[in-house]
Amino acid sequence: MILLQGKGVSKGVTSGPIYFFRRADATVVKRAVTDPEAEKARLAEAQEKSIEQLNRLADKCREEAGDEAAVLFETHAMFVEDEDFVDCMMQTLEEEQCNMEYAVQQAGEQFAAMFAAMDDAYMRARSADIKDVTARILNNLMGVVEGGIDSDVPVVLAADDLAPSETLQLDKSKILGFMTQGGSGNSHTAILARTMGIPAICGLGEALKPEMEGRIAYIDGETGKVALEPDEITLAAYNAKLKKQQEMKVLMDTMKGQKDVTLDGRELMVYCNIGSPEDLPAVLNNDGQGIGLFRSEFLYLKASDFPDEDTQFQAYKAVAEGLNGKRVVIRTLDIGADKQVAYFDMKKEENPALGVRAIRICLNRPEIFRTQLRALYRASAYGKVAIMFPMITSVWEVRECKRACAKVMKELDQEGIPYNPDTEIGIMIETPASVFVADALAKEVDFFSVGTNDLTQYTLACDRQANDLGKFFDPHHPAVLRALKIAADAAHAAGIWIGICGELGADLSLLETFLAIGIDELSVSPSSVLPLRAAIRKSIAKTCTLEKLES
Amino acid sequence: MKQFDFTIKDPLGIHARPAGMFAKLAKGFGDTVVTISKDGNTVKASQLMKVMAMGIKSGHTITVAAEGPDEDKAIEEVRKFLEENL
Known part of the structure; x- marks a missing residue:
């Protein structure tokens, strides 16, 4: 038996043949040939x-x-x-x-x-x-295969690490689970795995070797363990867990069609985070009540040049129509920091997380922004679209975004193109600045959504990409939870709703705290919807306390 | 040999899409060769990349020629194509 230990970043157990991801841009080597x-x-x-x-x-x-x-x-x-x-x-x-x-x-x-x-x-x-x-x-x-996987049977996909543009191209029907040498819980592989509801283990290091290709791996996304040729005891433990997982799935299926309501009648909106229209089936299968975060980056990451208005419109429309009247919050492009795109021609930055990213790109380059806003407003005629701006720090930024929206609406009016003039506009709360001025921001918008990964990163001064910050990167830190409370109080004082669209939303150990703070919406990976619903239905909102904000 | 001059009206000039359609059309006349000339440069219309590389823009005038057994048919079809697409 060979045992590898990594970090479990997406729960579940699975087994299947190991397949190493083939990079499409495999390097060309010059060789002499005789024939x-x-x-x-x-x-x-x-x-x-x-x-x-x-x-x-x-x-x-x-x-x-x-x-x-x-x-x-x-x-x-x-x-x-x-x-x-x-x-x-x-x-x-x-x-x-x-x-x-x-x-x-x-x-x-x-x-x-x-x-x-x-x-x-x-x-x-x-x-x-x-x-x-x-x-x-x-x-x-x-012999490099598009989609990266040349196999007739589903595989456990192994790689050093996967770039966002690479995860987009994967043929997802052939993946049972992921294991990577590098990466972290916040890496794109981890996010993709959670969306798909399949196990993923990262940080396996050099122990994960390409010569393992083809061997059957038993992986556990909770413990981060990978076993090849497991001995009897390990196999029995694996099978027991698999059985439990299958029973859990049956149990969770009974949650479909149920309301997201606590025992004392507090209703929450449990929404889904998605990365492309391909994730739509996962939302519907898991009975998500809406989409709280549709990351629009996929359009930019998978293209070799700026995606045009029609391409974007089609993608947004597909999701808006697919949700059939339920709310779809689409976030404008969040490029920069860890998501780099060559054709944006960005200057190299010492500190990209603090650099020209997300809304800053949009406000600096109005043409890029305008194309996306036009596509979004056009899609608003086909469902309940809401637009969300990321990385907000100041009130003037929001006003400038709203001016850009007003301009686009005027254009569409003149062209006679239908759109919904009452499209909701919201912002991400993910910088400490936005928390401090939350009361002023709340007067400008229709909703807040807290990006907990970035809020933790900026509040605690901890790089979310760094693997070795460990205990210092603590999303449960009272400072982060207090920031949530400040933002929530500001939102409610202005009569708007507030949600959480970061990974923290699915953290059941914080559900009581969220209920006590008065969070209205939790947007999580589709695979987390039903477990979260089950937990909400067992909670009593009135008895929840803010004790985690004190410790 | 049959030939005529044509001034490009498409705002993008001879861009990829019509150049591709043109090359496809030009390949379909067997032994009859269709060429495009501009400023002393001549390329076969079937040489897609070379045609695009000529950088023919809106307002430029090109000379189109057909040479071979089907030149009459070729020149008419090409003229029609250019008028409809460029």
Whole structure:
């Protein structure tokens, strides 16, 4: 038996074959080859595969998004076969007697550079298309699979760590659980796992080795233990836990359709946090009463250039319609800090968490903001959309955001495009500054939502990305809980509601404290909705105390 | 050889989408070759990347030519395509 110990970051037990995540941008190494004909045959095969994929994408697009987007993929398919592009590869192949991967990469760089040097902004942007096509050919040449998982059966996905853009591309139907060498409870892998309701273990370090691929792993996302070839005792313990997990699931299913109400009649709104329209089924399956945080970053992270208004509109509309009249709080882009996107062209910062991020980008670059706001307001005609601004520290920021909203509404009026003029506007409470001026902020907006990860980070001066801060990064710290109370009192004095959309919302050990503070909404991972509902239904709000604010 | 001059009206010039459609069309005439010339540069219309790299913008005038057994048919279809799309 081999036992590995990591940090459990998403609960549950599972077992399955280990599969190591293949990076799509696997590095190309130049090798000498003796058989150029074989290389040419490999290219032909990769081209054929690429064109097939692109045509399939074009068909899919035509059904879902219309002709315009489909033609782009068809153009990509033509790039794959472009005479000059291919000639360039063949020339490198013959002159350098190298492998095809190197020849393709060289051609890609050369053609991308040619477009990048043009004086026309539109044409410069096409160099991204060339890079995209080059990457596709290379992936097919090297056997890298889109979605990262080339397996017929579901796997336990292993990786060093996964970047946000990588987690987005994963084929989620094939993942039983995650284990990573690095990462923390706040990493994107952990958040994704909790959304999917599957176990995840991070921080396994070097003990997790690529040669373990294919072996069956038994993982426990609560204890952070991974076992290969478990002995009898370990296996029995695993099976017992699995049985309990299955019974729990049956029990939790009885919570579906129930109200989120305490024994003494206090009703809460239990909402879900999601990262893309793909998470919608998880919300509905777990009977979430709404969406308290729809992170819009996915649109930006998965794109190679700024997503246009229509692309955004379609995504927001899909979620708004999917929730069928229930509230959907969409947060405007929260790029910066740990979520970096190349085409935003951000200056390197010494302290990105304290740098130009989130609403600061939007207020500095009104065009980016306007595109997103237009898409949001257009989507507001299709459901109960609410807009939320992140990283607020000052009243003037909120006023500027509202001015931007008013401008967009005026534009839509003039263009005769439908929207809901009463769309709720709220802000994230995640900086100490926003807590101190919460009374003034509450007069400007329709709701507050507390981002507990960032509020903890900024209140306690603890980097949430750092793994070794351990006991110092304490979301239960009285300072954090008192900040919650200050914000809640300010919200209620102004007659608006306040929610929590950070991970802390699902922390059942704080439920009584939240009830005592008077939190109105808890937005959690879809998989946490039913356990939270069960806990709420056993609570008595009147008897809850604020003792945790004192210790 | 048949040829004609054409002034681009599309505000984006010959961008990826119509260039792709043009290349597809130009490939469909068998032995008949369709070319585009501008400022002394000539490329085949089927050379998608080269066509895009010419950076042809709105207001630019290009010379389109067809050479080969089906040149009459080719030139008419290309003219129609350009008028409808660019």
